[in-house]
Amino acid sequence: MSKISICKGRPREFDLETALAAALRVFWKNGYEAASMAELTAAMGITKPSLYAAFGNKEALFHKALDLYEREKLAYMTSAVEAPTARAVAERLLHGALQMQTSTCDPKGCLGVISTAACGVEAEPIKAEVMKRRASSEAAIVRRFEQAKADGEFPEGLEPAALVRYLFAIMQGMALQGGSGATCNELRQLAETSMAVWPTK
Numbered sequence: 001m002s003k004i005s006i007c008k009g010r011p012r013e014f015d016l017e018t019a020l021a022a023a024l025r026v027f028w029k030n031g032y033e034a035a036s037m038a039e040l041t042a043a044m045g046i047t048k049p050s051l052y053a054a055f056g057n058k059e060a061l062f063h064k065a066l067d068l069y070e071r072e073k074l075a076y077m078t079s080a081v082e083a084p085t086a087r088a089v090a091e092r093l094l095h096g097a098l099q100m101q102t103s104t105c106d107p108k109g110c111l112g113v114i115s116t117a118a119c120g121v122e123a124e125p126i127k128a129e130v131m132k133r134r135a136s137s138e139a140a141i142v143r144r145f146e147q148a149k150a151d152g153e154f155p156e157g158l159e160p161a162a163l164v165r166y167l168f169a170i171m172q173g174m175a176l177q178g179g180s181g182a183t184c185n186e187l188r189q190l191a192e193t194s195m196a197v198w199p200t201k
Contacts, residue, residue, distance in 0.1 A: 016054060019044040024065040032062055032126045062126060070133065073100060077137055086148035087198055089141065090167055094191040097171040101178030101187050138164055155201050170194050
């Protein structure tokens, strides 16, 4: 565990990863713009000078929180592309999204969706970064589905990119519904229905 000491008056030591995880939960719950510095420092258990010294400004803190979110919460997306078939890729993606929304430990919704939905002009760089990362994830799945198409897994005329957009729309819909109070069973039915209409030859 990394620890850092901030010297301002009496030295104060805190766990860097624990503080960052706390900041992630605040951003995840509120979105970037609505997450105030007061709420962030309170959740992290540090002072504002300590936050600046350890993480930089709010934007830099969000980038580090986004890295943590992708590393820990979206790891299933990286492993999904290794599945043996396109259908298995989709199942892993939907299962991972479902697990995130039915977890009792984390906020509901999607950090990326929440942080871009209500971004004002000042937060445009944040929106651009989130969209850039999302595009990178989508591109990896598109490449995997293009291989599946070449292997003859899809019916004639189906476009891999369109199918990926469909999948991501379902996953984002699950996040929005999860954040709006949908039950675990309702979200599970959404995932199961999506797989029931999966295109096959």
